[in-house]
Amino acid sequence: MDYIDLGNSGLRVSRICLGTMTFGVQNSEAEGHAQLDRALAAGINFVDTAEMYAVPPSPESYGKTELIVGSWLKRQPRDRVVLATKATGPGRALSWIRGGPSGFDAANLRAALEGSLKRLQTDYVDLYQLHWPARNQPMFGQWQFDPAKEREATPIGETLQALAALVKEGKIRRVGVSNEHPWGVMQLVRLAEAHGLPRIVSIQNAYNLLNRVYDSGLAEVCHRENVGLLAYSPLAFGFLSGKYLDDPRAKGRVNDFAGFAQRYSKPNVAPAVAAYAALAREHGLSPAQLALAWCYRRWCVASTIIGATTMAQLEENLGAWALDLSPELLAAVDAIHLRYTNPAP
Template identity: 70%
Template sequence: MNNRQLGNSALQVSEICLGTMTFGEQNSEREAHAQLDRAFAAGVNFIDTAEMYPVPPRAATCGRTEEIVGNWLAGQSRQQVIVASKAAGPSRGLNWIRGGELAFDLASLRAGVEASLRRLRTDYVDLYQLHWPARNQPMFGQWQYDPAKEHESTPILETLQALATLVREGKIRYFGLSNEHPWGVMEFVRLAREHDLPRPVSLQNAYNLLNRVYESGLAEVCQRENIGLLPYSPLAFGTLSGKYLVDANAAGRITRFAGFGQRYTKFNVVPAVAAYADLARRHGLTPSQLALAFVYSRWFSASTIIGATSIAQLDENLGALAVHLSAPLLAEINELHLRYTNPAP
């Protein structure tokens, strides 16, 4: 497995990053540690977690994922592991996190990262990400910006100054953005440049065969500003595995947790998944192999975040890195994309 430089940072991250949102909910600590061991044996050096994990977020389990990762991390050579975590933002009603004080100001971010460090049993986080913007914007399946929903939020300059302080204190090495839009990325870059503050080095956004929104505005922004994409949900919460075509009630997060993954219930998702599944089989691939290999092969994918609930799933996800998509097959994928354009933005 190759390593790649993450944006304008000094971090050399593996092509695949192990996501951990199932740890502590769908996976026990023993199962989670087995996944971590298997991934790192395969060359993965990059873990992504968050203070609100596991999902779905609940007060009873909040922070458990970081604790599980921290217990594993304590037995590793720390400098060999790149650890990313995320600070929850306002607007989602998660009032059990940091007592509901979820502004992206210094006091709240310092409280968030210090709690994460205790759970992770480490002195620093390599990459600290803002899980979603504090300001009003469409996200998590919403697709239209609505100015009527404007609300007060921490100014981006104040957030940058807070993150710069955490870098100086040695609590974080770099910071990144998540679930962001072009204006937000450029505003962080502009203000960082004007005020000589640390710049974002990464962007963690959903990207898969059903959601290629990144390719329009954000791809240019990130390329020109040297910000690495960390695509998440390459299998669209398991939808692109094709298992729900066979059994609409198949085991998975979408069926296990009511109201979860609503973007994948939208019009045209099912016919798009069926078309991609058929394309994969005609080329001797499983639907999962096609979906994963597509994201892995994108020129802008710095490190693709994968998740699994079993070692078998993890092995399939890791194995898809060896799958080569020919130019004719990529052309067929693009033809389907034009027919079913971003059905799950």
């Protein structure tokens, strides 16, 4: 396993991060612990979770993932694990989470963090992330900004001040964002530098062969501002494994949870997946191996967040780390991308 310094954080993280959002619904506590043990044995020191998990979000699944990670974490040397979690933002119908988060103000962030710390059975988190912006912006499959959807939102400077207090108390080591856009990253960096507030060190966004929106604007911004990309959904909810080509009713989140994969219901997803799967097989790879190896080696990716519901899936994810893709194969990937550009933004 290789490791990288995450931004200017002082956090040295494995180039693969174990995502845990299946723990508590699709995976039991024992299965979650087995995945965590296997990841640690493979050299992965980076674990990502969120207060909102498990998914799909519901009153029954809320907090279950952190509870499972916490019961595992308590028997590990704490400094061996770089632990990341996320605070749920406003703007979605999640009334069971703190009465429905109204913003990223001091009260909401403190309540969110203290709840996470209790479930995780730890005194601090290494990386605390805003799960999505408080302001209006396109996300989770929306593909264009709509100013008609503007809403009241906690000012970014106020959010950074609230995070600064939690950092000062030792409950957070570093801060990051998720599902962000270039304007938000630049505002966060500018205000942090102008007022001596915590500077974001990472951005956790969807990034895969079906969604390379990051390449267009965020790649330059984050490179120049030293903000590391934590790429989530490298297999695009399993679509890039090819399993839904072979069996549209295959078991997985897409079929188990109605409406959960709307980002991947757009018209060019199926032909793009078919093209990438055919390319992989032409080169003696599984579709999942191609998708993962491509993401692992992208220059702009600090760490790729993988997730699995079975140990076999986890082993395939881990095994893809050893693969190197030839320049010819990468050129063929780009050719498909130009034919089917970002079918699942």
